[in-house]
Amino acid sequence: TSFKEEIEDAVGSFSGAPDVLQPGILSRNSVHFDRGDGATTKDDASLGYPFSVEAEGLSVLIWYNYDAGGTLEAFVTKGVASAEWSIGKLADESVWARLQRQTGDTVRQAVSAAATTNSGSWHSLIVVFTGPTSSDPMILYHDGVDVTLTDSVGSLSTQPSTQDIRFCRRSGTNDNYAGYLDESATFKFVLSPAQALQIHTLGIA
Numbered sequence: 001t002s003f004k005e006e007i008e009d010a011v012g013s014f015s016g017a018p019d020v021l022q023p024g025i026l027s028r029n030s031v032h033f034d035r036g037d038g039a040t041t042k043d044d045a046s047l048g049y050p051f052s053v054e055a056e057g058l059s060v061l062i063w064y065n066y067d068a069g070g071t072l073e074a075f076v077t078k079g080v081a082s083a084e085w086s087i088g089k090l091a092d093e094s095v096w097a098r099l100q101r102q103t104g105d106t107v108r109q110a111v112s113a114a115a116t117t118n119s120g121s122w123h124s125l126i127v128v129f130t131g132p133t134s135s136d137p138m139i140l141y142h143d144g145v146d147v148t149l150t151d152s153v154g155s156l157s158t159q160p161s162t163q164d165i166r167f168c169r170r171s172g173t174n175d176n177y178a179g180y181l182d183e184s185a186t187f188k189f190v191l192s193p194a195q196a197l198q199i200h201t202l203g204i205a
Contacts, residue, residue, distance in 0.1 A: 030063075030182035033168040051078050051165050053085060053099060053129040057136070057190040060087060060127045063203060066179030068119040073177040075125070076184065079163030087127050088175065093117050094149075095142055097127040099156065106154035110138035112147040119179070124200045130190050132156060144200030146193060 052058070062075050071091040078084045087097045092114040099108045110127070117123055126141040134156050140148045167184070168177040183203065191199075 030180045058129045059187040059191040061185040063182040065122045074175045101156045108154035110151045113149045141196035144197035
């Protein structure tokens with residue numbers, strides 16, 4: 001299936017005019033977004049909260065190839081600017097993830113070193129939320145390797161939310177993404193270092 005079909009199958013939709021069926025990491029099925037495009041899909045109790053960080057943890061995979069010139073750009077987020085989690089890159093080309101269970105929580109954030117990534121090339125990013133509490137670490141696997149530089153601890157609630165999943169934008173902000181996305185996936189468990197490396201290796205084989 002294509003990235004577009006995966007979004008639509010998950011009760012989702014596109015906004016703007018993203019270019020579909022572009023060359024991807026594995027086949028011709030990636031999507032190119034400019035900073036006016038996006039995609040949205042649902043997360044609620046009827047679906048079993050597949051994108052919420054709960055006791056068993058959550059691992060989020062995205063393959064990306066970003067256009068030069070951006071600053072803070074969100075690859076995929078759940079919720080609005082203040083909740084629930086966000087994954088993306090910063091202006092110094094570090095990769096970044098944050099967890100804020102609901103508005104009012106103190107943010108827990110993980111960041112890699114600067115210059116971890118670069119534009120014009122495909123990269124895999126796996127963010128592992130090992131659990132929903134302040135004592136549960138976050139891990140960043142970039143191209144199959146743990147690149148977590150800092151993991152700052154916040155005070156988090158444990159309530160899963162019904163906030164939508166958004167690709168290439170973080171609602172209420174200008175943190176829109178420009179570039180390609182492919183092979184997005186979530187796992188309702190904590191991926192191991194060996195599994196993260198295997199996913200990356202299979203993707204570039």
